[in-house]
Amino acid sequence: MKVGYARVSTQEQTLDLQIDALKVNGCQSIYTDKVSGMKTVKPAFEEMLSCLREGDTIVIWKLDRLGRSTRDLIELVTTLAKKKIDIISLQDPIDTTSPGGILVFQIFCALAEHERNIIIQRTRAGLESARARGRNGGHPRGLIEKYQAIAPAVRELYDARKQSTYQIMKFFNIGSRRTFYKILDFAGAKVGTFSKNKGSKITS
Numbered sequence: 001m002k003v004g005y006a007r008v009s010t011q012e013q014t015l016d017l018q019i020d021a022l023k024v025n026g027c028q029s030i031y032t033d034k035v036s037g038m039k040t041v042k043p044a045f046e047e048m049l050s051c052l053r054e055g056d057t058i059v060i061w062k063l064d065r066l067g068r069s070t071r072d073l074i075e076l077v078t079t080l081a082k083k084k085i086d087i088i089s090l091q092d093p094i095d096t097t098s099p100g101g102i103l104v105f106q107i108f109c110a111l112a113e114h115e116r117n118i119i120i121q122r123t124r125a126g127l128e129s130a131r132a133r134g135r136n137g138g139h140p141r142g143l144i145e146k147y148q149a150i151a152p153a154v155r156e157l158y159d160a161r162k163q164s165t166y167q168i169m170k171f172f173n174i175g176s177r178r179t180f181y182k183i184l185d186f187a188g189a190k191v192g193t194f195s196k197n198k199g200s201k202i203t204s
Helices: 016-024 043-051 070-082 099-133 145-160 165-171 177-187
Strands: 002-008 029-034 057-060 086-089
Touching (some): 002 016, 016 029, 070 086, 145 165, 145 177, 165 177
Parallel strands (some): 002 057
16 A cells, blocks of 8 residues: 655645645555654654555655655665565655665665765774875865765666666756766766656646
8 A cells, every 4th residue: 555645844834745746646545744854753654654564655755754864764764674665755766666766775775874984984084084085185186075975876876777867866966967977987887878858747
């Protein structure tokens, strides 16, 4: 069964857009909260979790509707996966009911783990690490550090041919196609013709 979850941060915001999209995508029941994503208590969300059963699928408008902490999101999705409960995010290339969606989530987890390792390394190295990163002045030539870090994951998604260029750029917050192709070049990808569509439009 598909179960929808929609959330806005304030009482003044409307849930209509999210609810309409969830209905279009076949949600049989929809839970809604009007509470900040930083709040630990989300009444409707907690109620939904208590009602979920093996084989159910949570459908959300966007991944940040579940929370803003990458670590919390990964822990939540991992916990749900153990219970054989899937997640579909309509505005992100994440659908754990499909092999491509599982691949994206695995990359998502790998990026978060990489980020944690980088933080640990920098903490240990302190000023020495900062000086090493700053040698010759500025960022490494050609591509800044944050793009170097995500380059392998960007290439993996690109090679999988499951998402459009636009969707990959949006998922990794890459600002321009020029930067996108520089990242692929850095990762050693063979850049060929690939879909340039901007994703599918939700219609009723």
